Amino acid sequence: MNYANFPLDKRMPLPSADAEKGEDFIDIERLLGMAARQVKVVAVCAVIGLFLGVIYLQTTPKQYMSVASVLIDEGLNKVVDDISAASVTMQTDAALLSQIEIINSARLASVVVDKLKLDQNQDFMNPPQSALAKGIGFLRGVIGYFRSSSADEIPGMENVDAATREAMKKEASHDYAVLKLQNEVQAQRNGRSYVIAIGYQSPNPALATAITKAYSDAYLADQLNASFDATERAAVWLQGRLAELRESSQKASMAVETFRAEHGLSANSDGQLMSDKQLADLNAQLIVAQADTARASARYQQYKAIVDSGSDNAFNDSAIASDQPASSVITTLKTRYLTIAKRLQDVSANYGADHPQAVALAKEKADVSAQIFGELKQLTENYRNEYEVAQTRETALRQKIADAAGKSSIDNQSQVKLRDLNQQATALTTLYQTFLSRYEEASQQQSFPVGKVRIISDATMPLSAAGPRTSKVLALFLVLGVLLGAGFGGLNEFNERFFRT
Known part of the structure; x- marks a missing residue:
């Protein structure tokens, strides 16, 4: 055998296998x-x-999940955005992720802990654990006992009084509650929407509901407080900036007025410089004076030529306008001269030129002609005086225009600097008015804070446990x-x- x-x-x-037969490796x-x-x-x-x-x-306690949904709604603060100087549009995934980080922040967790006093709630601080968790905790305690030493203690704690030690314990308990809540709260975005679901799981369904509701309310209040704080900070900054702008604007306006007074750049109601206005008036007066001088010169030359022609031609050249001062006297003399000349002609024709009456009339005619010539000489002298006065006035106006033109040139050069100062004053005044309007808007918005978050699904008491799932647990242990x-x-x-x- x-x-x-x-x-x-x-x-x-x-078993021996042939290297060329791969199917013999697995029997x-x-x-x-x-x-x-x-x-x-x-x-x-x-x-x-x-x-x-x-x-x-x-042996595992049931876990109950309570969920609340909040919506990031841009339409809630359109009224505020209409009067607000700065508005933020939340349309990116990063903005929603930022909101989730705010929900998971320690500050919001601290607000919920303080509101519900979770650091004093044993259901939250020491929730019931499963037998497996207790066993793991026991093993960790044993390992920690052997690994612990006096060197792990905080130095100087033995010198701390009881009140301080109690305060430190209370603060440590509060910090532990905040960290525990921060790690256990759940916040996630629903699909691609602007809805964020906030949930909390606890063995106590009432506690889970209270924490979820407190978290949603705290998040809503945090948004309102953030809007209020931002508006308040903007108002405080604008108020300080307004004081600086007001002072700068007043200094700029004072500089404009001081420069205008020092250089004599006063302006009329139309904004035109007085020197330019004076120069324009003098030019207008010069034009009138030139016309008067030309008119006086023409009259003087006319009557001077009559006088220069002699007394014999005075009657023939003594035609003057009716508006002249001596027109009535000369006209009377001319009428008398013509009458005497007609009588002289009649007497000479009837009785001869040697007739005594003809001789008397000829003498009277010569006297009237001499009177007319005297009146013409007097009128010529008057016109000469008028011409000299007009000429002197024209010369004086030309001198005034030359002086005014020089002053206007200096004023125009100073006007460039004045215009620069005026532009600075105007810019500061406009900026001050703009900041004042922004400050008023911020002040109004500060008393009317509106957030962009609203609760669309409030936390409700869970009717069934969220875990552990019987089918999943049994399937897992069966597979194991x-x-x-x-x-x-x-x-x-x-x-x-x-x-x-």
Whole structure:
């Protein structure tokens, strides 16, 4: 009878295989045989896994989830944006992620802890744990006990009085509550919408509901406070800036008036410089004076020519306008002269030129002609005086215009500097008015803060537990039991000392 040779290390040798036949590396028939021999081990481990799953479900407290939904709504503050100087449009994913980070912030968690006094709530600070968690905690305590030493204690704590120690413990408890709440609260965006779901899970459904509701209210209040604080800071900054701008504007306006007074750049109601206005008036007067001089010169030259022609031609050249002062006298004399000349002609024709009456009339005619010539000389002298006065007035006006033109040139040069100062004053005044309007808007908005968040789904009391899920737990423990049974089965096959035919 032949017996199989067994190696001394109690392990079965691998079956010889041909390198060219890859299908001989995996023996399906042998694997199925192994599975058939170890099926009981796998089944027992699966049952044990299910039993452990049932024990876990029985020893693990139920967890209740409460959820509230908030909407980032841009339409809530359109009224404020209409009067606000600066508005922020939230239309990016980064902005929504920033809102989620605000919800997960320690500041918001601290507000909820203070509002609900969670640091004094044992249901929150020490919630019921499962047997598995208690076992893990016990092991951690044992390990920590052996690893702990006096060097881990804070130096100087033995010198702290009881009140300070109690305050430090209270502060540490508060910080632990804030950190615990910050890690346990859940906030996530619903799809691609502007809705953020805020949830909290706790063994106490009332506590979960209260924390979720407090978180949504705290988030809404935080948005309002942020809007109020931003508006308040803007108002305070604008108020300080307004004082500076008011002072700068007043200094600029004072500089304009001082420069105008020092250089005599006073302006009329139309904004025209007085020197320019005076120059324009003098030019207008010069034009009138030139016309008067030309008219006086023409009259003087006319009557001077009459006088220069002699007394014999005075009667023939003594035609003057009726508006002249001596027109009536000369006209009377001319009428008398013509009458005498007609009588002289009649007498000379009837009685001869030697007639005594003709001689008397000729003498009277000569006297009247001399009177007319005297009147013409007097009128010529008057016109000469008028011409000289007009000429002197024209010369004086030309001198005044030259002086005014020089002063106007200097004023125009100073006007450039004045215009620059005036532009600075105008710019500062406009900037001051703009900041004053912004300050008034910020002051109005400060008393009317409107956030961009509203609660669309308030937290409600959960009616059923969110975890642990029975089906998932049992399925997980069943899979673990099957895997453990497969491991034990493989180990049995590996350590087998028998042989089979």
